[in-house]
């Protein structure tokens with residue numbers, strides 16, 4: 001072994017050995033630095049997301065925060081998140097300084113060794129060459145620092161490529177368009193009949209949220225869907241639009257298995273009115289008819305029927321004429337900015353009236369009425385309302401329910417998820433979900449007769465049992481059994 005070193009040192013110039021040693025030292029330093037900074041950069045990116053999400057929550061919820069006097073709480077939370085984000089950032093810089101000091105130290109070693117070599121060889125090299133070599137030896141550490149840092153930066157930046165790659169490999173939704181073999185008939189769905197067979201839905205494979213339920217709804221039926229929190233009501237509604245795919249079983253709409261057709265065909269024909277409807281920045285016309293498919297008369301008609309504008313024939317707002325609400329009751333806007341609706345009359349002045357992003361210039365009740373108008377324009381055979389009236393006043397709820405029960409939706413099958421039992425008590429049938437299973441499915445009146453039933457229990461706990469009982473009785477009950485059930 002010793003002889004090998006002797007031979008190498010004899011046949012190779014000494015600077016090659018020094019260069020090899022230096023390369024080894026720099027490589028070790030670089031690897032050490034890279035391992036630490038790679039993880040720190042990851043932590044830096046991860047801790048940035050909570051900070052940005054809090055920031056956007058603060059911007060959208062600033063009114064609520066002020067209303068509840070929670071400024072200090074949120075300021076503290078923001079500071080905590082800034083601190084958490086600053087930790088890896090600070091350590092990144094510390095690692096940077098650590099690298100610099102080590103590289104400088106090695107650089108000094110290089111300059112020192114070079115100087116010693118020059119001193120020992122003064123008789124063989126002239127002053128010019130010595131100065132030239134020394135100058136390069138001194139700037140050597142700078143170049144090495146530049147090289148190592150750039151290499152590490154390049155590798156760390158590959159984090160972003162890794163993320164893009166993750167997004168590119170995200171699971172995609174099913175095909176938008178049906179294949180020619182699976183294309184539903186042109187007039188599909190001619191009816192809104194729905195049949196659910198042994199449907200299983202799960203967010204996490206192997207953990208079903210809806211556990212093999214089966215039921216059917218006839219064309220034009222109005223079905224109320226109730227159940228305790230977490231029973232799976234919203235999950236079921238998402239399955240009708242295939243936002244969540246069936247793990248087992250199937251849903252037939254007008255005898256067509258919805259899992260076999262394209263998403264676009266399905267979603268064009270099913271309307272959902274969510275609790276907080278999404279409105280787009282643009283005009284009311286664009287919000288009702290984004291693809292410009294319908295004439296203006298139809299859009300005005302939908303606005304009238306959803307009680308957003310005067311009925312010109314009666315010359316009065318239809319809701320106020322029935323004495324349930326004044327047109328100005330639901331007008332306060334979320335941001336207090338200019339409202340697209342005339343504050344005095346509750347009338348959209350034109351179909352080009354401006355709707356701000358997310359309907360900021362409308363109240364929540366008005367946004368839900370716009371969503372209802374959208375459903376009226378599209379005249380879908382299947383309509384799903386997910387707590388669509390949960391946060392509106394009783395008067396607005398009453399208006400929406402009157403529209404639903406009226407002739408407008410006579411040809412549509414409706415599933416209405418509601419916590420307010422008054423909303424669905426006079427529907428045709430009520431579907432009670434419990435822990436992802438169908439616990440009860442019958443007319444509200446029949447369900448009220450079952451003293452041990454879940455629906456009956458919910459009505460009793462609601463504090464308005466007598467009223468609900470009377471409403472159910474007037475719709476479904478026969479006069480012979482009119483005695484009020486005591487509880």
Ligand SMILES: Nc1ncnc2c1ncn2[C@@H]1O[C@H](COP(=O)(O)OP(=O)(O)OP(=O)(O)O)[C@@H](O)[C@H]1O
Nearest residue numbers: 203204209227228229230231232233234235236433
């Ligand atoms: N995105 C999700 N990922 C995983 N589990 C979820 C998800 N959304 C809901 N769940 C779970 O599915 C179950 C049913 O939730 P779902 O929202 O359908 O209930 P719900 O009856 O609509 O409740 P609520 O009346 O409170 O709106 C719950 O146990 C819930 O934890």
